[in-house]
Amino acid sequence: MSRGALLVLADGRFPAGGHAHSGGAEAAVGAGRVTGAASLEDFCRGRLHTTGLVAAAVAAAAALGVDPGELDAAADARTPSPALRTAARRLGRQLLRAARVAWPSGELDALAGRFPKGAHQPVVLGVTARAAGLGPADAAYCAAYESVSGPASATVRLLGLDPFDATGVLARLAPEVDAVVSRAVGAARGAVGEGVDALPAASAPLLEVGAEAHAGWAVRLFAT
Amino acid sequence: MHLGHSLSHGGPDAVSAGARRPDGARRALRIGLGGPVGSGKTATVAALCRILRDEVSLAVVTNDIYTREDAEFLLREAVLPPERITAVETGACPHTAIRDDISANLEAVEDLEDEVGPLDLILVESGGDNLTATFSKGLVDAQIFVIDVAGGDDIPRKGGPGVTTADLLVVNKTDLAPHVGSDLARMAADARAQRAHLPVVFQSLRGEDGVRDVAAWVRERLAAWTA
Numbered sequence: 001m002s003r004g005a006l007l008v009l010a011d012g013r014f015p016a017g018g019h020a021h022s023g024g025a026e027a028a029v030g031a032g033r034v035t036g037a038a039s040l041e042d043f044c045r046g047r048l049h050t051t052g053l054v055a056a057a058v059a060a061a062a063a064l065g066v067d068p069g070e071l072d073a074a075a076d077a078r079t080p081s082p083a084l085r086t087a088a089r090r091l092g093r094q095l096l097r098a099a100r101v102a103w104p105s106g107e108l109d110a111l112a113g114r115f116p117k118g119a120h121q122p123v124v125l126g127v128t129a130r131a132a133g134l135g136p137a138d139a140a141y142c143a144a145y146e147s148v149s150g151p152a153s154a155t156v157r158l159l160g161l162d163p164f165d166a167t168g169v170l171a172r173l174a175p176e177v178d179a180v181v182s183r184a185v186g187a188a189r190g191a192v193g194e195g196v197d198a199l200p201a202a203s204a205p206l207l208e209v210g211a212e213a214h215a216g217w218a219v220r221l222f223a224t
Numbered sequence: 225m226h227l228g229h230s231l232s233h234g235g236p237d238a239v240s241a242g243a244r245r246p247d248g249a250r251r252a253l254r255i256g257l258g259g260p261v262g263s264g265k266t267a268t269v270a271a272l273c274r275i276l277r278d279e280v281s282l283a284v285v286t287n288d289i290y291t292r293e294d295a296e297f298l299l300r301e302a303v304l305p306p307e308r309i310t311a312v313e314t315g316a317c318p319h320t321a322i323r324d325d326i327s328a329n330l331e332a333v334e335d336l337e338d339e340v341g342p343l344d345l346i347l348v349e350s351g352g353d354n355l356t357a358t359f360s361k362g363l364v365d366a367q368i369f370v371i372d373v374a375g376g377d378d379i380p381r382k383g384g385p386g387v388t389t390a391d392l393l394v395v396n397k398t399d400l401a402p403h404v405g406s407d408l409a410r411m412a413a414d415a416r417a418q419r420a421h422l423p424v425v426f427q428s429l430r431g432e433d434g435v436r437d438v439a440a441w442v443r444e445r446l447a448a449w450t451a
């Protein structure tokens with residue numbers, strides 16, 4: 001693995017469209033569930049162990065070479081909200097665009113040919129990790145970390161939350177990110193032999209419900 | 225500069241600053257309109273659509289900050305059929321979506337070409353932002369920066385990337401100059417000093433055919449693009 005390439009891919013400024021998404025934080029702020037650093041930490045912890053774990057496992061499986069089509073279907077099955085499915089594919093398409101320029105590869109080109117309107121973002125993330133010479137744990141780290149860093153930075157904008165407090169939340173969650181990644185990679189290795197049903201299917205109903213409500217808001221800062 | 229990043233395998237091209245679409249056809253000329261909130265970007269886009277829609281095949285991408293109001297205004301005014309207007313959501317940071325991370329805008333542009341193409345021209349309106357917001361060359365081929373006389377007649381003097389480097393500077397709402405005490409001659413002199421040989425248009429969209437000069441500039445750009 002190349003630690004340098006991992007930093008490039010994990011950088012929040014990697015131009016793959018993430019800045020327009022709050023990872024459910026805007027809906028949670030609107031519903032009064034996230035009001036400051038403590039509730040942000042609860043929110044992020046919940047997201048990390050549910051959709052974060054699933055995304056990390058899918059990304060790791062893709063990095064291990066599990067068929068992207070099967071993984072995309074598995075991600076769909078684990079994403080009840082149509083709004084979130086659409087967003088995940090849009091983000092996948094945006095990541096693919098950046099990845100193909102950053103790490104040109106036949107696998108990424110083939111993925112673009114097969115999913116011209118985008119595959120679920122974690123699938124693209126895993127294939128991107130392969131193209132960048134990274135492994136399944138690297139891909140899982142990017143997905144797991146992104147599942148909490150997105151809401152944290154969005155909440156800084158939404159609530160005017162002290163950015164140091166938001167970063168403190170992420171630092172405190174870091175050991176849990178490690179744990180989620182090792183679970184995700186274990187499950188992904190299982191999926192290599194047993195198929196995608198071996199992937200975790202943890203879900204966060206409030207995130208799905210909140211995303212559907214949020215998609216109907218007339219005035220919002222973030223796309224999701 | 226060629227940014228087409230020729231790729232060996234199938235699938236859509238990764239980036240689309242190159243002048244050709246994956247099928248080899250010439251893509252649409254893309255012109256960005258940036259500038260502060262309320263300066264008249266949407267009004268200019270609407271006026272351009274009305275005057276150019278019978279001459280060329282065109283579409284619009286809007287980047288609203290937290291609503292779809294620009295797209296809705298254009299739809300309500302029926303300046304183009306609805307399928308030719310796409311709104312991009314920008315995550316509270318409109319300048320990011322036109323400069324630092326242009327992926328959502330590139331997607332919108334490509335989808336328009338796929339779905340309603342072939343297109344000659346796509347206008348990309350930035351969500352109103354500050355005076356430093358400019359478009360990436362990976363997204364647009366030329367950019368118009370729109371300011372107005374009511375925002376303060378010292379804006380051309382202050383400069384900034386939009387005022388100084390945009391391919392066309394538009395000073396809008398000249399009809400308001402007497403009411404807000406803006407000195408148009410001074411604005412013109414300051415703009416000339418900041419921009420060397422780059423063009424400046426003063427316009428009022430309240431007047432008959434107010435967008436005439438900007439439309440003429442767009443036509444020149446189109447002629448150069450297809451030459």
Ligand SMILES: Nc1nc2c(ncn2[C@@H]2O[C@H](COP(=O)(O)OP(=O)(O)O)[C@@H](O)[C@H]2O)c(=O)[nH]1
Pocket residue numbers: 259260261262263264265266267268352396397398399400427428429430
């Ligand atoms: N008086 C006057 N008002 C204008 C002119 N152009 C636009 N406006 C008005 O200025 C307001 C803001 O225009 P808009 O195009 O929405 O600005 P944007 O935020 O830059 O897109 C609207 O109420 C327009 O009708 C003009 O030339 N003169």
Ligand SMILES: [Mg+2]
Pocket residue numbers: 265266267294349352
């Ligand atoms: Mg506007």
